[in-house]
Amino acid sequence: MHYRGAMALRNAVLAALLEGESSGYDLAKSFDASIANFWMATPQQLYRELAGMEAEGLLAARVVRQERRPDKRVFSLTEAGRAALREFVAEPPRPGSVRDELLVKVQALDDPEGDSGSEAVREFVEERARWARGKLDRYRRLRDRLLDGRSEDDHLRDAERVGPYLTLLRGISFEEENLRWCERVLAVLDARARAARPADRT
DSSP: OOOOOOOOHHHHHHHHGGGOOEEHHHHHHHHHHTGGGTOOOOHHHHHHHHHHHHHTTSEEEEEEOOTTSOOEEEEEEOHHHHHHHHHHHHSOOOOOOOOOHHHHHHHTOSOTTSOOOHHHHHHHHHHHHHHHHHHHHHHHHHHHHHHTTSOHHHHHHHOSOOHHHHHHHHHHHHHHHHHHHHHHHHHHHHHHHHHHHHHHHO
């Protein structure tokens, strides 16, 4: 299978703008609320990408006048942008991979020649668990907004666009698994600490 290139931020931006025109500020909020479950980007990265994509003709921008607030520019897909997105969607995706610094720290536990580092790693895992719970809360609130009182089956059958909900489900399952793993790691570390205490007293 041939892979033409790595996933680029612009493809995530093109996909997000299928929802309709958006300002850079609103797009950054959208990334933080939902798209971040599969593609991370800072507001600065988004603004740079929007400017570049407009220069390439992938996006069109217009100025929206606002009372008592600064005017804002909103972006929408051009035909060239839609064509680029269709081309990207038709390409086979690159295999997924995990590059997680926390996993390297867990892998390095129990150094036989020195401090195991378990207390520091435990704090990092607890922080990851808190992060996962926070993201789950946000994703579940977004799910409730998307469903808007409908059943999931009704939404998946009748919604104008189903992609955002399906990617949200992946984000929810990913963070649920993150949380399960964190809880398992913490339980193992606690059990090992309890088992080691009698030996420390001798």
